Amino acid sequence: MLLDETGEIAETWERVPDEADIPAEGAIIVPLARLEEAMGGRPASGVAIPNDADVRELVPLFPRIGLIAVDFPSFADGRGFSLGQRLRDLGFKAGLRAEGPVIADQFAYLLACGFDQVDVSEDVALRQPVEQWLAQLGKISLGYQRGRPTQSIPDQRRAYA
Amino acid sequence: MYRYDEFDHRFVAERTDEFRAQVVRRLNGSLTEDEFKPLRLMNGLYLQLHAYMLLVAIPYGTLSGRQMRMLAHIAETWDRGYGHFTTRQNIQYNWPKLKDVPDILDALASVEMHAIQTSGNCIRNTTSDPFSGVAPDEVEDPRITAEIIRQWSSLHPEFTFLGRKFKIAVTGSEEDRTALKLHDIGIQIVRQGGQVGYRVLVGGGMGRTPMIAKEVRAFLPKEDLLPYLEACLRVYNLHGRRDNKYKARIKILVHEMGLETYREEVEAEFARMDRDTIAVPDAEVARISGYFAPPELEPRDPGDYVRALRTDPAFARWAEQNTFAHRVPGHVAATISLKPLGGAPGDATAEQMRAMADLAETYSRDEMRVTHEQNVVLPHVALADLYKVFRGLQAAGLDAPNKGLVTDIIACPGLDYCALATARSIPVAQNIARRFEDPERQREIGPLPIKISGCINACGHHHVGAIGILGLDKAGVESYQITLGGDATETAALGDRTGPGFSYEDVPDVVEKIVDTYIAARETDETFLQTYRRVGMAPFKEALYAA
Numbered sequence: 001m002l003l004d005e006t007g008e009i010a011e012t013w014e015r016v017p018d019e020a021d022i023p024a025e026g027a028i029i030v031p032l033a034r035l036e037e038a039m040g041g042r043p044a045s046g047v048a049i050p051n052d053a054d055v056r057e058l059v060p061l062f063p064r065i066g067l068i069a070v071d072f073p074s075f076a077d078g079r080g081f082s083l084g085q086r087l088r089d090l091g092f093k094a095g096l097r098a099e100g101p102v103i104a105d106q107f108a109y110l111l112a113c114g115f116d117q118v119d120v121s122e123d124v125a126l127r128q129p130v131e132q133w134l135a136q137l138g139k140i141s142l143g144y145q146r147g148r149p150t151q152s153i154p155d156q157r158r159a160y161a
Numbered sequence: 162m163y164r165y166d167e168f169d170h171r172f173v174a175e176r177t178d179e180f181r182a183q184v185v186r187r188l189n190g191s192l193t194e195d196e197f198k199p200l201r202l203m204n205g206l207y208l209q210l211h212a213y214m215l216l217v218a219i220p221y222g223t224l225s226g227r228q229m230r231m232l233a234h235i236a237e238t239w240d241r242g243y244g245h246f247t248t249r250q251n252i253q254y255n256w257p258k259l260k261d262v263p264d265i266l267d268a269l270a271s272v273e274m275h276a277i278q279t280s281g282n283c284i285r286n287t288t289s290d291p292f293s294g295v296a297p298d299e300v301e302d303p304r305i306t307a308e309i310i311r312q313w314s315s316l317h318p319e320f321t322f323l324g325r326k327f328k329i330a331v332t333g334s335e336e337d338r339t340a341l342k343l344h345d346i347g348i349q350i351v352r353q354g355g356q357v358g359y360r361v362l363v364g365g366g367m368g369r370t371p372m373i374a375k376e377v378r379a380f381l382p383k384e385d386l387l388p389y390l391e392a393c394l395r396v397y398n399l400h401g402r403r404d405n406k407y408k409a410r411i412k413i414l415v416h417e418m419g420l421e422t423y424r425e426e427v428e429a430e431f432a433r434m435d436r437d438t439i440a441v442p443d444a445e446v447a448r449i450s451g452y453f454a455p456p457e458l459e460p461r462d463p464g465d466y467v468r469a470l471r472t473d474p475a476f477a478r479w480a481e482q483n484t485f486a487h488r489v490p491g492h493v494a495a496t497i498s499l500k501p502l503g504g505a506p507g508d509a510t511a512e513q514m515r516a517m518a519d520l521a522e523t524y525s526r527d528e529m530r531v532t533h534e535q536n537v538v539l540p541h542v543a544l545a546d547l548y549k550v551f552r553g554l555q556a557a558g559l560d561a562p563n564k565g566l567v568t569d570i571i572a573c574p575g576l577d578y579c580a581l582a583t584a585r586s587i588p589v590a591q592n593i594a595r596r597f598e599d600p601e602r603q604r605e606i607g608p609l610p611i612k613i614s615g616c617i618n619a620c621g622h623h624h625v626g627a628i629g630i631l632g633l634d635k636a637g638v639e640s641y642q643i644t645l646g647g648d649a650t651e652t653a654a655l656g657d658r659t660g661p662g663f664s665y666e667d668v669p670d671v672v673e674k675i676v677d678t679y680i681a682a683r684e685t686d687e688t689f690l691q692t693y694r695r696v697g698m699a700p701f702k703e704a705l706y707a708a
Contacts (some may be wrong), residue, residue, distance in 0.1 A: 075196060081321075083399065089433050140316060144172070145313060
């Protein structure tokens with residue numbers, strides 16, 4: 001199940017399996033090791049990265065990357081949250097997707113760390129349909145941190161002071 | 162004291178509602194047990210040996226009379242009439258029912274309290290100096306910084322699924338009463354050339370691999386606090402080990418990566434981030450600081466204090482041992498010992514909590530502090546009122562004159578409550594306290610922090626006990642390993658093992674032999690630690706193991 005903050009969305013990217021030939025055209029997601037190969041003749045490639053990738057190395061390629069999909073091997077492995085934030089801090093502006101068995105209760109945190117899409121594992125999607133994901137977004141309406149999409153309590157205080 | 166505004170109230174109320182819904186989703190199968198577990202832990206709910214346990218946050222240990230009364234009410238209504246103050250300045254309830262927990266959280270919210278992030282792999286309750294705003298050598302009240310961190314760390318989207326728990330302590334004094342160097346991050350408020358800022362330590366911790374924190378930044382300008390912490394946490398979150406939960410704390414990362422490399426990574430991250438956007442605005446710092454303005458205490462004549470000292474020896478002994486000089490003349494901070502003879506260290510009944518609340522409201526500007534030694538402090542007591550305070554404590558059975566002495570023992574709940582424990586802790590503490598029952602003997606021995614943990618996770622801080630006691634399970638039998646020379650203060654040190662462990666029954670004898678060896682070896686006015694550092698392990702080993 002593919003989601004963004006508005007609900008379920010259609011997949012527009014095609015995943016190229018590890019061994020398969022890279023098609024000449026179309027929006028594709030390739031593993032990190034094949035990124036340069038995929039970039040050959042296309043304006044913007046998608047790349048799937050593990051959560052221990054050193055994304056600083058990707059910076060020169062940012063203008064030609066249309067989507068980065070960060071793997072969450074388990075919902076409890078929170079490295080992806082920092083990876084997403086680091087990518088945004090490094091100036092990555094295109095699509096950022098979390099994929100793996102993340103849970104609805106983490107949706108707001110993912111969005112707050114720079115992700116704009118989540119590809120939810122089938123097993124989780126069966127138990128947590130899209131309604132639960134969207135419902136979760138309104139649960140905590142304010143955050144104590146600044147510089148994130150959630151309404152910021154310190155900024156609100158300043159506005160009403 | 163900090164007071165919630167509408168935003169704080171709304172945040173805590175929404176968090177409680179969210180948890181209520183999570184309980185429902187667990188029951189209807191939306192969440193698996195594995196998924197529910199970290200969510201429940203981040204709301205303070207543990208599953209223990211016999212029952213659920215609820216760990217309630219007391220931010221930096223500060224609470225008011227009204228809050229203490231609510232803790233008493235919770236103990237009576239939903240638990241068994243008592244609570245246990247922990248080494249993290251929190252309070253734990255050992256017998257709540259799962260179905261009652263959302264109601265307990267609502268009750269807490271009504272007095273501006275919660276159980277958020279008292280457990281789980283996230284940033285835990287930020288701890289601080291129980292003598293904040295009292296200590297004469299304080300650069301600035303550390304609770305301002307601790308409150309800024311409390312807010313920033315609450316449901317931080319990036320740091321809520323860390324590799325392991327993360328504990329931050331803040332002190333404003335050179336003399337450390339927070340076990341600063343045993344925290345994942347220790348923050349010391351310092352002055353440098355007229356500017357106030359932070360010295361930042363990283364990578365301390367206890368558990369099965371105890372380590373003393375190292376300095377990662379000698380001076381951090383105040384406005385950089387939150388960006389720098391985000392950088393520290395981000396490097397930890399990205400690089401900390403995830404393959405082994407016993408190697409997942411930041412201390413292991415700093416150790417394996419090397420302090421220098423860790424520092425470079427942090428500084429690079431810090432340089433890259435949009436610091437102005439993350440930093441707490443000046444107006445917000447000023448708003449929070451306002452809540453910690455020192456109370457207006459007028460220097461007061463000590464009244465009948467001197468006469469009471471003369472006429473009531475019990476009061477004299479307590480006043481000598483359990484008070485701390487206040488920066489305002491004619492006042493003290495008084496420590497209420499939760500280590501009465503035969504009691505469980507850190508436990509207080511609902512009646513005792515109400516007695517403490519009464520005394521705080523009447524004589525201590527409505528304020529109390531929970532200490533990591535599991536005692537409670539009345540921070541602003543006039544000497545003129547001290548005898549009344551003492552009489553009130555006496556009536557509530559809270560008058561043990563043993564602060565810092567051999568019977569002021571820190572102990573985790575141990576095998577009597579805890580699912581992780583491998584041995585009992587509380588009865589060990591009780592047996593030692595009984596052995597040293599005589600107050601005159603305790604005084605003669607002097608300061609001697611004993612700390613007892615019922616397993617290697619070290620919740621009882623045994624590594625930093627002058628005498629540390631670790632209860633293990635050796636083929637189904639409790640065995641107690643002894644360490645000497647541990648120190649949680651600014652001169653932090655980890656204790657050295659004496660040798661093979663001892664049986665449960667032998668522990669009081671063992672402690673007594675250690676104490677006797679110290680008394681025989683000490684030079685005038687030397688504390689146990691000073692003597693130990695001078696003479697070393699040899700005479701103690703001799704006393705314990707030579708046939």
